[in-house]
Amino acid sequence: MKPSHPLTPEEEINIEIRRKTIKAFALFGLAGFVPFGVWKYIKNQPKTDGVENPLRNILEINCKLSKSYFSQVRLAPTFNKSEAAKKPKVNGREGLKKPIDLTEWSLKITSDYKEKKIVSLNIDQIKSLPKHEVIFEFKCIEGWSQVMHWGGARLCDLMETYKLGTRDGSILNNSDFKNLFKYVGMETPDKEYFVGIDMESALHPQTLLCYELNGKPLSQDHGFPLRLIIPVKYGVKNIKRIGNIIFTDNRPADYWAELGYDYFGGL
Ligand SMILES: Nc1nc2c(c(=O)[nH]1)N[C@H]1C(S)=C(S)[C@@H](COP(=O)(O)O)O[C@H]1N2
Numbered sequence: 647m648k649p650s651h652p653l654t655p656e657e658e659i660n661i662e663i664r665r666k667t668i669k670a671f672a673l674f675g676l677a678g679f680v681p682f683g684v685w686k687y688i689k690n691q692p693k694t695d696g697v698e699n700p701l702r703n704i705l706e707i708n709c710k711l712s713k714s715y716f717s718q719v720r721l722a723p724t725f726n727k728s729e730a731a732k733k734p735k736v737n738g739r740e741g742l743k744k745p746i747d748l749t750e751w752s753l754k755i756t757s758d759y760k761e762k763k764i765v766s767l768n769i770d771q772i773k774s775l776p777k778h779e780v781i782f783e784f785k786c787i788e789g790w791s792q793v794m795h796w797g798g799a800r801l802c803d804l805m806e807t808y809k810l811g812t813r814d815g816s817i818l819n820n821s822d823f824k825n826l827f828k829y830v831g832m833e834t835p836d837k838e839y840f841v842g843i844d845m846e847s848a849l850h851p852q853t854l855l856c857y858e859l860n861g862k863p864l865s866q867d868h869g870f871p872l873r874l875i876i877p878v879k880y881g882v883k884n885i886k887r888i889g890n891i892i893f894t895d896n897r898p899a900d901y902w903a904e905l906g907y908d909y910f911g912g913l
């Protein structure tokens with residue numbers, strides 16, 4: 647349905663909430679059953695400056711790339727440190743068979759164009775990017791969830807700093823989003839576990855490359871030395887022990903999507 651007038655910001659937000667709500671319910675095969683009620687529920691949440699809380703203004707986000715990409719962004723709800731699980735559960739060990747140490751690890755990033763650009767980074771280079779923390783409810787498709795407290799660098803800051811994500815290797819200018827690759831693929835150093843992420847979710851300000859859990863260095867089981875935390879997606883997309891990253895227009899292989907789960911794995 648196309649309105650006959652330019653949308654007011656309020657209308658745009660409503661359409662966006664409704665779209666996301668329907669998408670979330672479609673995942674559970676419930677589309678057409680609940681959306682309106684749930685949408686109304688979200689709509690009736692407290693507002694900050696006239697904007698429903700789940701959709702906060704991007705103004706408080708300082709990654710330029712992310713800021714120019716999103717005019718409004720829906721943030722995953724966050725919690726206090728005291729609410730985070732003291733003994734966080736470990737789930738999934740694909741690609742983590744043997745322990746790894748920093749002497750044998752680097753993050754290799756490839757951009758999928760003719761002259762493939764490869765950037766290789768060590769953990770100190772990741773740690774020198776601005777550090778962000780997120781405390782959110784981590785959800786696994788197996789049916790459990792827990793509040794977890796993570797720390798690391800924003801993927802969008804990495805992309806901006808190393809001029810990654812654009813097809814011509816330039817820093818994204820304010821409106822030239824067509825120049826962005828469509829996907830980001832990530833895999834473990836042994837390629838046993840791998841995920842594909844849509845660019846929009848990669849640029850989300852809560853999407854972090856994490857090296858800390860509960861304020862301490864990651865354990866091997868939780869993805870040492872670097873893992874993805876992407877609160878807008880289910881656990882499956884939160885790959886542990888990232889070895890390689892690729893920016894590409896070809897939909898990257900995805901471990902759980904190949905086993906029949908929804909490729910986008912969003913919440
Ligand atoms: N390398 C790797 N990453 C992975 C998995 C895996 O098997 N291997 N499992 C995923 C799943 S299904 C979940 S729920 C989360 C669990 O993260 P945690 O062990 O830190 O709680 O990791 C995700 N990342």
Ligand SMILES: [Mo]
Nearest residue numbers: 786787881882
């Ligand atoms: Mo999971």
